[in-house]
Amino acid sequence: MSIFETIKQSLNLIDVARFYGIEVSRSGFTSCLFHNERTPSLKLYSDHFYCYGCGKSGDVIALIAGRLNISQFESAKIIMNDFSLSSEEMRVTAKPQIQLSYSEWERQTIKLLNQYRDYLKHFERTYAPKSENEPISDIWIESIHKLPLIEYYLDILTFEPLEVRQEFLREYVKQLDEIEIKLDEYKRKFRLERK
Numbered sequence: 001m002s003i004f005e006t007i008k009q010s011l012n013l014i015d016v017a018r019f020y021g022i023e024v025s026r027s028g029f030t031s032c033l034f035h036n037e038r039t040p041s042l043k044l045y046s047d048h049f050y051c052y053g054c055g056k057s058g059d060v061i062a063l064i065a066g067r068l069n070i071s072q073f074e075s076a077k078i079i080m081n082d083f084s085l086s087s088e089e090m091r092v093t094a095k096p097q098i099q100l101s102y103s104e105w106e107r108q109t110i111k112l113l114n115q116y117r118d119y120l121k122h123f124e125r126t127y128a129p130k131s132e133n134e135p136i137s138d139i140w141i142e143s144i145h146k147l148p149l150i151e152y153y154l155d156i157l158t159f160e161p162l163e164v165r166q167e168f169l170r171e172y173v174k175q176l177d178e179i180e181i182k183l184d185e186y187k188r189k190f191r192l193e194r195k
């Protein structure tokens with residue numbers, strides 16, 4: 001089980017929200033963490049939240065990420081720690097960066113970036129607005145914003161000398177973690193037809 005699943009299956013979102021200082025009314029509402037408001041319109045359920053003001057929804061990990069202003073992966077790690085949860089995946093994923101040789105780490109990162117780029121290219125093609133009146137989809141905007149960045153990362157890892165690549169991997173650990181999480185999410189949500 002992934003740490004995300006472990007958290008979602010073990011904990012009640014409302015308990016976790018209170019633990020991190022979110023004030024929850026008797027009917028389960030709190031002020032939205034994702035938009036400014038006077039009257040609380042973010043409703044907490046035991047397994048997800050939904051804001052009737054801005055439409056933001058998500059799971060407990062996303063909620064705490066918003067509360068603490070951190071990435072979802074960091075949020076998951078903090079919750080695991082604060083609620084003394086453990087999972088197989090955490091022990092497995094904690095190891096590689098220390099034990100992997102540099103070249104293996106680099107190889108896996110390039111593979112990750114290539115897979116992520118494949119998804120972005122797929123979104124860029126599939127969700128492009130086909131007429132002026134069509135609403136623009138978020139996933140299309142994301143793809144056109146992220147593609148140049150991913151191309152840039154791949155260029156570094158392909159063309160730069162070793163010391164530049166090593167520095168890149170050390171400095172971009174957080175961004176690469178986030179890409180890994182996004183890719184997992186895409187793999188769950190979308191089926192990418194293979195060429």
Ligand SMILES: [Zn+2]
Pocket residue numbers: 032033034035042051052053054055056
């Ligand atoms: Zn909201």
